[in-house]
Amino acid sequence: MPELRDYVCWDVERVVTTIQTEAVVASSAVFLATHTPLKIQRAQIDGRQFTNTGQIATEHDVLKDFVSRKTATNTVLMPIVGESGSGKSHLVRWVRENLPASDKRKVIYLEKSRTSLRHVIESLLEGIDDEEIAQLRTDVRTSTSSNNAESLALRLINELTIALAGTTASALRGKQRQLAGHKGLALILQDPVLQEQMLQEGKFVPRFAEHMLSDRGSDVERPPRFTVDDLPLSVASAMDGVAAPTRLILRLLLSKPDMREVAVDMLNEYWEKSVQATSSLGGGRVLDAMKKVREIYARQGKEIVLLVEDFALIQGVQRDLLEAITETSQREGRTLLAPMRTLMAITSGYFTSLPETALTRIEASTGGHLYNLDLVMHGSDDQEAIVSFTGRYLNAARAGRKELESRLAGRVPNQCDRCPVQAACHDAFGKSAEGFGLYPFNRAALRRTVHSVAPAEKPHAFVPRTVLSRALIPVLTEGFDSIPQGAFPDEQFRSRFKSNRDADDLPLASRVREQIGEMDQSDAERREKLLEFWADGPSELINLPPALAAAFSLPPLALDAGRPAGVPVRSARSVRDAQVRIPEEDRPGSALPRSLQKRLDAVETWSTGDSGLPTAEASAVRSVVSRAAVYRQDWLHPPMKPLGVGEADKAGWTIKANTVSIEEAAAEALARGDSPVVFKRTPANAEFFKSLILLNAESAVGVRPQDMVRLSSLADSYARVLRQRVTAQSQIGDDDLVAGLRVSLLGAALAGHAHPGMALAQLHAAAFHPGQSWPRCDTSSRTPQWQTSLAGHLQRRSALVDRLRGALGVGQGAGAVQVIDAARALPLVRRAAERWELDGLELPGWAQEAAQPLAGWRTLVPAQHAALVKLLQEVRQRFPRGERSADLLSQLDASLRVAAELGLEGGSEVPAIRVLIEEIEGADWAIWTVLEKDLAKLTSGLEGADAIAAALQGVVPLRDRYLAVMHRLLQAADAFLDDALRAAEARGQTAASTASQQMEALMAAWQQVAQAQTEGQA
Template identity: 45%
Template sequence: MADFRGFLCWTPETAAATINTEAVSPSRAVFLATHAPLRIRRAGLDGRAIVSDGPLIDENTVLKDFLSLQSDTGALLLPIVGDSGTGKSHLVRWVRENLPPSDKYKVIYLEKAKTSLRAVIDALLADADSGALAQLRADIHRFTDGVDSATLSRRLVNALSESLAATTARDVPQHARPLAGPRGLTVVLQDPHVSAFMLGQGKFIPRLAEQLLQDRMDGEPDRPMAFTMDDLPTDLLDLHRAAQVTIKLINVISGNTQLQQAAVDLLNQHLEAAVKRVASLGAGRLQDAMLQVRREYARKGKEIILLIEDFALIQGVQKDLLDAVIEAANRYGSTTLAPIRTLMAVTTGYFSDLPETALTRVRATAGYVYNLNVPFTRDDRGESEITSFVGRYLNAARVGRDALENEGGQQVRNPCETCDLVSRCHEQFGVTSEGYGLYPFNSSALVRTIHATAPRNDPYAFVPRTVLGSVIRPVLVDHAGALKEGTFPDTRFRTQFPTADIDEPLSTDVQEVVEAEDHLDADRRKIVLEFWGGAPDHAGALPSAVIEAFALEARTFSGTSATPRQPVRVQPEEREKQQAETETTTEKLPRSLQAKVSAVEDWLTREQVLPQAVASDLRTVIATAVAQRYRWVNPLMREQTQATIRSAWPLNARVVSIEGATENIQGADTAPIKFKRTARNSRYLRSVLLLKNGQPAQRAEHVRRLSTDADRYTASLTTALQKNLQITDDDLVLGLRAALIGAALAGLAWPGMDEAELLAIAFADGRSWARQDAADRESAWSRALEGHLQYRTPLVERLRDALGVAQGEGKARMIDAARALPLLRRAVAQWDWQVTGSDIPEWVKKAVRNFADWTDMVEAQNASLRRKLDGIRRHHPRGTTGAQVLAAVRDALLAAVDASIPVPLAIRAEITERLARAQDADWKILNQLEDDLLRAEEPEAPEAARITAAVRDRGVTIQVISGLLQASDAWLTTALEHAASRTNTHGDEAARGVQELLTEWRSLSAPEEDR
C-alpha cells in the first residue's frame, strides 16, 4: 500500500525548469498553465499620487478596458503600476496572449528581457518599410555591432559631461547651482581619476552600457534604472590624485546630502540625452520615426497596440517614445496618425517621475491606472487566491515544462487524478478549487511561508515573484532531498521562514510538551505543528498524512487526544482576544517588566532576537548567583575581591550565552553557561526576570533550578578565576618550577630531595637567603640569583594565595598540600626552563628573567668547580689528609725561620691566618665535591647529577683551602730558590734542611706512583 513517507510527486529538476519567476521566461504553454488571477485595483489619480480606493477587478476587465476605451485624441495610455515582483509584466503578457485575433491591430510588444537598443528599435519599427526607418535600423545595428561595453561606457561619460556643461544656473534649483555649467559637475566627469571610479566594476555606467548592447538573460537580476548616491565619487581614498578643482567640488558635495541628491538628479535628467547622443538618436529622431510608423499604419487603416513590459528599462528612448505615443492621431478633423493604445508596466517610483504631458494624457483619457500593490488585509486574507495561485504552479511542476508545451497549455492535465494517495492527500493536505493538490504544503503552511517572506512593513502583501522564488521553488527544489530522506522540515527551513508578526506562533506550552516527550524529532515536530498545524493548542494536532510524510513518530502526547484534528487557523480577532487574556494575567507587572517577559516569549515562539537589555538582565542574575554561592573551598583558594571576580566572571556572553541573543563578543562560543532556545528555558528565563524584579517565579521549580545552577557552575567559576589570575594547574606548575630553580640557584634545592623539603623551599620567600660559597659562583649564576631574589617574594605570595587557605581577604596561613603535592611532582619532573615567553604567567616572568640560560649556567658552574678542585688536588691529592697538609706548611714555615731564610712579617701573618681558618674547615667536602663532579661527568650522566653538582652550597671550604695552598705554594717556591742559592755557595747545612722540607712539600703534589 502506498504511503506518504519520502513521497515526491515531482522531480526537483522538472520543478526548477518549469517554475519561472519572470513573466517573460516561460513558454506560452507554461505561462497559460500557471496563470492565476491577479489582485488588481483601478486606482484614480490625485495629481501624481495614486488613490488607493478603487474597485478590485480582474485581467479580463483590464483587457476589455484597454480595447474599448476611446480617447478623443486617438492616443490611449494605460499604466500598470506596482512594486517589483507584483505581476506587472505578467499582466502585460496575459493581455498579449489573450488579444483577440484581428487584422485591425498592429501589435508591438516590448519584452522585459529584450531591452537593448537594437531589440527595442527593431520591435518598434518592425514591418515599417520606408527608407528613413530602414536607415535608422541600420544605424542602430551598426552602432551596437561596432562598439563594446567598455568603449560605450567611456562615450556615455563624455556625452554626460558635454550635456552637463551646457546647463545654466536657471536649469537647476538654487541649492544646486554649484553643479551647473562648465565648472560644475562636468569637471568631475572630465577628471580621469574620477571617471575611472565611475567606470569601475558594478557601477551604473558600465551596467547601463551592457544593457544597451545586450538583452537580459534568464535569471539575471533586475537592471539598474538610474544613478544613485552610491555612484558618486564621494569616498575616494586617493582623491589627492585628482585635479584641484575636482577635489574642491567633491569635498563640497561629500559634506552636503542635499547637494549629493541634486547631483544624482542632474545626472539622471541628462542621461537620456547622453544615450541618444552616443547612439545617434538625437534631435528627436526616434520620435520622428515613430510618428512615421504611425502614419504608415494610418494609411493601412490599422490601430497600433503597444505593450511594454517594463517602461523603466527602455533606457535612452523613453522620452521620445512617450512623446510619440501620446501624440494626437486626430488633427483638424482627420486622422493623420494611426490610433495607438499603449499598456505599459512601470514601477511605483518611476511612475511618479513620468513627464507631466504623459500624466495629463492618462488623466484625460481613462483617468486611472491599474495598481498591483494590493495587499491582503486582515479581513481579506485571500487564502483561496493564494492556494489557487500556488496550486497551478504545483500542478505545472508535476506535469513538467515539456509535457505542458506538448499539450499547448490550454487543457492542463492534473496528475492528482491518477494518484493512489489522492483521497488522503487532498483531505489532509488540502486541494484548490481547480482540483490541484497542495502537497507538500497545506493552506496553513502556504500562508505562513508567504507571510514569512513578505516585507515587514507590509506583511499581508502578496508578491508573486517572491512567492515563487522564495517559497515554491526552494521547497520543491532545494528541500526535495530532505523530504525524501525524512529530515524535512529542518533548521534550514526554519531559517528561511521565520514566524511572521501577523501569525500566531506555537505556544510555549505545546513546545514544552514536545520537547519533553518527543526525544527523536522535537525540533522538526515543532516546525510542522506551527506551519502545517496552524500553531494548535495541543501537540497531537497533526493529520496522520502529515506525520507520515515528514517521517515523524506517530504518538499521543500528554493532555491531548489520540485523534489529531485538522489545523485551525487562528483568526486575528481570536488572537487579539487570547493576547488580551494573557495581558490580563500580567497586568499587575510594571510595564517595563511586562515588555521584557514578552520579549523572552517572542524569543522562543517567534525566534526573534532577544533584546540586549533583556539578555543583560538575565546574564547578570545567573552569573551573580553563581558568584554569590562560591565557597572558595574546592579547591582551597584565597577569597578574591569583587573586582577580581567580575574580571574573571563578567556579566556578559562570555559567561552566559543565550541562543538568539546578540553576542558580538569574543569568547561567547565557549561560555560555560549556555541556554538553547527551548520552551523549558523560555519559562525559566521569564521566572529569572520576575525574581530579579521582586516578583514570584512562574513555577517553584525555577527557584530550585536557579539554586542548582548556582552550585552546578562553581567549577566553571573556578576555571575562570584560575585562568584570569593565571593560576591554572599549568600556571602553578611553572610557578613552582620557577621557585625551585630559584632555590637551586641559592643552593637550597636540587633533584632527589624529599618532597616535604621541596614544598617548604618552594613557598619560602628567600628574603634571608645568601650563598656561603658566593665567591665560588660564576658571574652569570650570581646575576641570575640576584635577579630572582628581587622578584621572588611576589612569586611566592601568588603561589601561597593560589594554594593556601586564608581567612577573609587576609594572607594565606596554611598550604593545601593535597593539591600542591601533585603539582610539585609535575614541577620537579624536569629541572630545566624550556618555556616560551607567551606560555609564562605574568606573575612568573620577572622572577625567571635569566632562567633561559639555566642549562648553560649549570655546565659553566661545574666546569669552574672542576678547575678549582684540580688546583687543590695539585697540593692535596685524594688520600692525603688535611692534617698532613697543614703540618707540612707549618714545618716548612718553622724550618725557614730556623735557617734564617727571610719570611716577611706580612706573609707570615697571612699564612698563619690561613692555617687557622683551614684548621676549622671541613676537608671532607673536597671528596664530596669530587664525587659529585665525577657523577656529573659520566658520559650518560642524568641531568639531575649535573644540577646537584652545580647547585650544592659547600660553604667557604673550597675558597679557604684553595687560598691556603696557593699562598703557601707561592711563598715556599720563593724560599726554595733562596735556600738553593745558599747551598751552592756556602754549603749551609740549615739551608739543605729547608730544601728537604720543600722537597717533601712538593711530594704532596706528585702523583702517587711517583712518590
C-alpha cells in the first residue's frame, strides 16, 4: 500500500501547462476549473482618487451590474481597478465566459497580450465591412509594418516635438506656459544629446514603440505613461554638448522639481497626438471609425460589449475611443449609435493619472463608483479564501489540462478522491472547503508562503498572479524532485521564502534554531524551515506531527523536556506589541522593561536576516566582548603595565567594528577585514548577543550561564590577539622599543650617564631613568648646542621613559610601574646600544618628541669634542703634562707678591686671580690627565657611526666642575704677567732695575713652562 512518505501527486508538465498566471492564456475549461469566487470591494470615485465603501461584491454582482445598468446615454464605462496581478484581467475574462448568450450583443475583447496597435484597431473593427474602415486598417498596417522599434521610437519623439512646438502660452495653463512653444519643452526633445537619453533602453518611448509594433508576452506590463525618470536630467548633459537655449530649459527642470512634474504632464498630454500622427490615425479617424461601427450595429439592433483586459492597450487612441464609446446612442428620439457597455481593467496608479475628460466620462456612466480588487487578507474568512484559491489550482495541477478540458463544463474532478493516501494526507496537511487537498502545504505553510511574496508595502495583500508565479508553481516544480529525495524544503525554497514579520509571521526563534543546530547535524536547515512554515514558528523546539514529518522524511529528535528556556521570544502568532515576560523559572516577578525587550527583538530580527543589527545593540555586544578581553588579560606574562578599558581603547583595542565585527551590523564600515573578533549571523550568536545585551543593561534576568562561560572563554582566547593589537597600535613591539631605548640612551649620554662601552646593567638603569636629577655639573665646559639639546630632551624625557616602563614593566593595579621585566628589557637595551645615532631609524610616534632635540647629533658630538680638545690644548700650553700643580700655583703666588711689592698689580686683575685661586683650592689637577686620555681614544676623524661612538667616550663623561675655572685662572695669570712685564720695562733703568730683574726672572720661569710644553708635544 502506498505511503505518504516522499509522495508526489503531480508532475512538472501538468503544473506548467495548467497553472497560468494570465487569465487569457488558460483554456475555458482550465479557467473555470481554477476560478475561485472573488471578494471585490465597491469604491466611490472622488476626483482622481477612490475610496472603498466597505461593501463587498462578488463577480456575479459585477456581471449583473455591468449588463443591467441603465444610463441616459445608453453607454456604460465601468473600471476594474487594482495593482498588477490582483486579478483584474481574470475578472474581465470571467465576465466574458459568463455573459448570457444573446444574438443581440456584439462582444469585442481586447486581450492584454495582444499589445500592438494593429491588433487593437483590428479587434475594435472586426467584422465591419466598410470602405473607410478598410482603408483605416490598411493605413495602420502600413504605418506599423514600415518601421522597426528604433525608427518608430525616433518618429514618436519627433512628432511629440512638433506637437509641443505648436503650443502657445495662451492655450496652456499655469506653469505650463513657461514651457510653451518652440523655445520651451520642445527644445529638450529635439536636442540630439538629450534625445539620445530619452531613447535609451528601458525609457518610456522605446518600450512603448516595442509594444506598439508587436505583441508582447502576457506577463510584460505595458508602460502606462511618462514619469520623471524618463526626462533627460543628467547633470553632465546640462553642460556638455547642449545648445545654450536648451541648457536654460534643462537648468529650469533641474533646479525646480515642480517644473519637472509640469513637463511630464505636458509630455503625457500631447503623447496621443504623436502616436496618432505616427500611425496615420490623426484627424479623428478612430473616433469616426468607432462611430461608424456603432451605427452599423445600431442598424442591426445590437448592443456592443467592449471588454478591455488592460486600459493601457488603448494608449494613442484613448481620447477618440473614450469619446466614441461614451457618445450617447440617441439623437432626437432616434437610436443612431449602438448602445455600448465597456468593462476595462486599469491599475490603481494609472487610474489616478487619467485625463480629466476620461474620469468625468467614467463617473457619469457608473454613477460614481468602481470595483477594486486590491484586497488585504486578515480574518479567518479571508484565510479560507486563500485556501480555496490554492486548493483549486493544486487540484487542477494534479489533473492536468487535458483531463480538465475533456470534462463537461463546470464539472471539475477532485483528484484526491482517487488518491490512495487521501485520508493520511488530509489529516496531516488539511483540505479546502471544496475538499481539495493542500499537500504539500498545510494552512500555516500556505499562509506564510503567500505573505512572503506579498508586496513590501502591503504585507497582508493577496496578489493572485504573484502567488501563482512566485509561490505555487516554484514549490510544485521544485518539490517534484526534492520531496522524493527527502530534501524538501530545499535550498531554493529556503532562500526564496522568508517569514514576513510585517504580516505577523515571526521567523523561528534563534533559541530554537540554536537547539536544532546542536541536536540535528544532518537536517538542521530543513528542520528549521519546516518548523517555521509548517509548524507556524513554535517558540519552543518541538517535533513535527509524525505523519507530516514522515511525508518529508524528517526523523524525530530525542527532545529533553527539561531543557532551559533561556531568553524569552515572542510566540509566532502573538500580538506584535504584546509584552513578553521571562519564563517563570527565570522571572523574579516583574516583566522585562519594554525598551529592553525591544532590543532583544532587534537581535531576533537580525538573526533571521530580516534586517541588520541596529547601532545600539551592536555597540552593546562590541562593548561587552571588548571589555571582557581587557578584564581577562594577564598583564604579568610577560609583564606589562595593566591597561584600563579607556587606555586599551586608545591603544587600539576599541569597542568598534575594527575589533569586534558583526555580520550585517551597524557601523561595520570600520571593519576592514582584519577585525580579530568576528561574529557571523547564526542562531547561537543571536542567543549569545541577547545575554550580552542583558548583561550590558545590568540585568541578570534571562542571562544564560552557558553564555557567560562562552564570554569568559572568548576573552581568554583573544588575550594574545589583544596584546598584538595593543602592541601594534601602541607601537611597543620589539623594534619600536629598541628605537625608543636608543633615544633614551642618547638622551642619557647628553646628561653624562650613558656612553659606549658602559656595562649593560648601567645602560639599563640609564635607559629607564626619568632624568629629573640629571643636570650636568660641567656645563661651563659644554657647548651651547649641547646644553640646549640636553635641556630640550630632559623636558620631554619623562613621557618617553613612562612609555618604556609601561611596555616593559608592571605596577600595582593601575598605578606607576614598580618593576621592569629585565629578562625582556636587557636584550632590547643591548640592541639599542649597538649604534649611538638615530640616522635611518624609524621612530615610534611616542619617541619622536623626545628625539627632536637630538636631531643635530651628527654635528653636536663633533662640536663638543672639538671644544674639549681646544680647552685641553690651551691648558697644556700653560700647565704641561708632568708639571706639578703645587709648583704652578707657588710660582703664580710669588709673581703676584712681587707685582704687589713693585706696584704692578694692574688694577683689578690681581684680586680676580686671587678669587680664582681660592675657588680651585683643593681641586685635583689630575682631571686634565683623565680628559687627555679619554680624548686620545679617538684615533681617526669624526666620520661614521663608529667614530661618533668612540668620540662619545671622551665627550660624554661628567667632568670636574673646576675644569673651566682652572682654564680661566691660567688664562688670567698669563695675561697678568704679560702686562706686569711690559709695565716694568716701561719704567726707567735707574728706578726699576731691581723690579725689572725680578720680573724677568718670573718670565723666565713661565718660559720654562712653555718650553716644557713644547718638548712634551715633541
